[in-house]
Amino acid sequence: MSTATFDPPIRAKRVLPGFTLSLGTTLLYLTLIVLIPVAALILKGAEIGPDRFWRIISSPRAVAAFQITLTAAAIATVFNAVYGLLMAWVLVRYDFPGKRLLDALMDVPFALPTAVAGLSLTALFSANGWFGTVLHPAGIPVVYTIWGIAMAMAFTSVPFVVRTVQPVLEDMDPALEQAAVTLGARPWAIFSRVVFPAILPAWLAGCTTAFARSLGEFGAIVFIAGNLPFKTEIAALLAYIRLEEFDYNGAAAIALVLLGFALILLLVSNLLQFWASRYHEVSR
Amino acid sequence: MSISISGLTKRFGQTDVLRGIDLGVEKGELVALLGPSGSGKTTLLKIIAGLEWPDAGQLLVDGADWLQLAAQDRRIGFVFQHYALFPHMSVRDNLAFGLAVRPRNERPGKAVITAKVDELLHFLQIAHLADRYPTQLSGGQRQRVALGRALAIEPNVLLLDEPFGALDAAIRRDLRRWLRGVHEATGSTTIFVTHDQEEAFELADRVVVMGEGKIEQIGHADAIHDHPATPFVARFMGATVELPVTLLAGRAEGAGLDLAALPRRALGDGPARLFTRPEDIVALPDPKAPWRIVTRTSNGANLRLVLRHPDLGEAEVDTPRRATAADALVVDAPVRLRIAFGTIFPDGRKAATATTAQPASISIQEARQ
Ligand SMILES: Nc1ncnc2c1ncn2[C@@H]1O[C@H](COP(=O)(O)OP(=O)(O)O)[C@@H](O)[C@H]1O
Numbered sequence: 264m265s266t267a268t269f270d271p272p273i274r275a276k277r278v279l280p281g282f283t284l285s286l287g288t289t290l291l292y293l294t295l296i297v298l299i300p301v302a303a304l305i306l307k308g309a310e311i312g313p314d315r316f317w318r319i320i321s322s323p324r325a326v327a328a329f330q331i332t333l334t335a336a337a338i339a340t341v342f343n344a345v346y347g348l349l350m351a352w353v354l355v356r357y358d359f360p361g362k363r364l365l366d367a368l369m370d371v372p373f374a375l376p377t378a379v380a381g382l383s384l385t386a387l388f389s390a391n392g393w394f395g396t397v398l399h400p401a402g403i404p405v406v407y408t409i410w411g412i413a414m415a416m417a418f419t420s421v422p423f424v425v426r427t428v429q430p431v432l433e434d435m436d437p438a439l440e441q442a443a444v445t446l447g448a449r450p451w452a453i454f455s456r457v458v459f460p461a462i463l464p465a466w467l468a469g470c471t472t473a474f475a476r477s478l479g480e481f482g483a484i485v486f487i488a489g490n491l492p493f494k495t496e497i498a499a500l501l502a503y504i505r506l507e508e509f510d511y512n513g514a515a516a517i518a519l520v521l522l523g524f525a526l527i528l529l530l531v532s533n534l535l536q537f538w539a540s541r542y543h544e545v546s547r
Numbered sequence: 548m549s550i551s552i553s554g555l556t557k558r559f560g561q562t563d564v565l566r567g568i569d570l571g572v573e574k575g576e577l578v579a580l581l582g583p584s585g586s587g588k589t590t591l592l593k594i595i596a597g598l599e600w601p602d603a604g605q606l607l608v609d610g611a612d613w614l615q616l617a618a619q620d621r622r623i624g625f626v627f628q629h630y631a632l633f634p635h636m637s638v639r640d641n642l643a644f645g646l647a648v649r650p651r652n653e654r655p656g657k658a659v660i661t662a663k664v665d666e667l668l669h670f671l672q673i674a675h676l677a678d679r680y681p682t683q684l685s686g687g688q689r690q691r692v693a694l695g696r697a698l699a700i701e702p703n704v705l706l707l708d709e710p711f712g713a714l715d716a717a718i719r720r721d722l723r724r725w726l727r728g729v730h731e732a733t734g735s736t737t738i739f740v741t742h743d744q745e746e747a748f749e750l751a752d753r754v755v756v757m758g759e760g761k762i763e764q765i766g767h768a769d770a771i772h773d774h775p776a777t778p779f780v781a782r783f784m785g786a787t788v789e790l791p792v793t794l795l796a797g798r799a800e801g802a803g804l805d806l807a808a809l810p811r812r813a814l815g816d817g818p819a820r821l822f823t824r825p826e827d828i829v830a831l832p833d834p835k836a837p838w839r840i841v842t843r844t845s846n847g848a849n850l851r852l853v854l855r856h857p858d859l860g861e862a863e864v865d866t867p868r869r870a871t872a873a874d875a876l877v878v879d880a881p882v883r884l885r886i887a888f889g890t891i892f893p894d895g896r897k898a899a900t901a902t903t904a905q906p907a908s909i910s911i912q913e914a915r916q
């Protein structure tokens with residue numbers, strides 16, 4: 264006569280309570296804020312039909328806008344890749360007065376409304392601004408050129424590089440570099456063969472996110488770009504203009520292309536990271 | 548290469564990490580730096596390697612002033628405590644690193660490097676691991692790769708920081724024997740750091756005991772074990788029982804202590820301190836003695852007794868459980884302590900008047916009953 268048949272089944276208790284609730288909230292939020300808008304955009308695009316869609320995005324003005332956006336974002340990313348790496352290096356490796364302040368300043372582009380950034384950049388670089396008065400006579404106009412666009416993009420996206428590289432650099436075991444030193448490596452060899460490979464995945468990830476962010480930047484650019492169709496009109500602005508003209512399909516098509524770029528970049532970023540950290544994979 | 552260190556000091560902020568280190572190491576010698584954590588062993592090793600710089604002192608290697616030399620130019624083989632293998636390089640590339648980064652005009656050709664790496668892989672018995680990455684290796688394998696990487700540059704001096712610290716006991720013993728073999732095969736001057744006495748004594752030609760930034764004693768295993776130069780070394784070597792005694796005409800006396808086994812010595816009269824190991828004490832039942840047994844625990848082979856004296860505090864004794872007298876050693880029994888072996892240091896403040904300026908130390912080796 265065993266009582267065991269009446270024992271309730273044993274259920275492992277989770278150490279952290281609230282798993283269902285917290286996961287549910289997160290998924291709901293993700294759905295509302297990210298998935299539904301993206302799905303709506305895709306549906307809107309699907310409604311257009313492939314022929315029309317192609318006509319919209321291959322119109323000369325749209326192609327020019329995509330070209331300008333991609334070129335400027337590429338310039339901004341190359342700049343940020345170098346400058347962001349340097350900045351992260353300086354913030355981690357050296358001690359100097361004002362270091363904390365500089366570190367905090369690095370977040371300004373995140374915190375500052377992008378319109379404010381655009382306005383101040385325009386004021387600085389316009390023909391009678393502080394920098395403009397020097398650059399303009401020298402034949403380097405920045406405002407209303409692709410350089411202005413690239414600069415605005417670089418300004419708003421540089422923290423992505425700095426803030427992804429910085430923690431990895433901080434966590435690097437100093438013994439690695441010391442080992443390289445005892446093995447006779449000179450500073451450049453230490454950087455290129457030991458330090459850089461260690462931060463490469465983070466750096467690539469930072470650069471791709473910065474690039475994606477640049478593609479979508481709007482507020483900071485519209486002030487400095489001048490927004491001349493075929494010259495300094497970016498894709499996000501063109502979508503906005505289409506929307507203002509109540510051309511929802513036109514806006515959606517352009518937005519979808521931007522979304523496509525962003526997704527491709529995310530994919531590339533993940534593949535690069537996977538490749539760069541391949542030697543971590545096989546363990547355990 | 549022979550190393551000669553003198554008057555080396557180093558401070559980090561407010562802490563004196565090295566307080567005047569004088570040390571000579573002969574060519575081809577295998578020396579252990581032994582000391583508790585924080586005694587400055589790693590710092591000393593890093594100064595020799597050129598990874599830290601001393602505040603004062605001299606470091607000569609074969610007569611050349613190494614403090615004028617950058618770490619890169621010293622050709623040191625350094626094995627780090629946690630190996631510091633380059634995680635993104637295969638074992639082969641890790642081993643080749645020191646050769647591959649040489650300036651172009653000194654760099655051996657690709658074929659020479661490959662041959663050298665192959666030779667090392669075989670010598671270290673890790674040929675089957677050549678294409679793995681460090682994360683795919685066990686602790687002992689990483690240790691071998693780390694040593695191989697250091698040996699690849701044919702170092703002048705080999706420095707190892709707690710080489711076996713992170714490994715479990717069985718692998719430690721294996722690697723220890725293996726390292727001894729490697730040292731004998733390469734003949735390189737080697738200094739290794741450890742906080743494990745057994746490791747130091749088993750492996751090294753000479754052991755340097757360090758405490759709080761100073762060298763306390765240099766010598767061979769037996770000498771350090773039997774004749775500790777300072778109370779620090781005595782304690783570090785396991786003489787954890789400290790008893791106050793009085794020296795009178797060269798003989799030590801103490802409450803409830805039978806010190807007849809300790810020979811007479813040339814120390815002035817006055818208070819002194821006896822350092823001894825739990826296993827060098829014999830507890831003898833004696834109704835008139837002031838020591839009482841407080842606890843009695845057995846580990847099978849031995850009894851561990853904790854004894855208490857009303858004024859002197861507690862002392863621990865290890866005694867064979869199956870000895871004839873062991874049955875009488877019950878809790879609360881009064882006992883007298885016969886000290887078979889110990890070291891006596893005169894009390895600091897009296898020492899100056901009683902003996903020479905040098906803190907005297909005399910030890911005795913006595914046949915145990
Ligand atoms: N870079 C450093 N900055 C400040 N203090 C340090 C540094 N390196 C070591 N120390 C201090 O120096 C002392 C000795 O350290 P170390 O040489 O690592 O000792 P050990 O290797 O014998 O454990 C410790 O108290 C440690 O905190």
Ligand SMILES: [Mg+2]
Nearest residue numbers: 585588589708
């Ligand atoms: Mg250490």
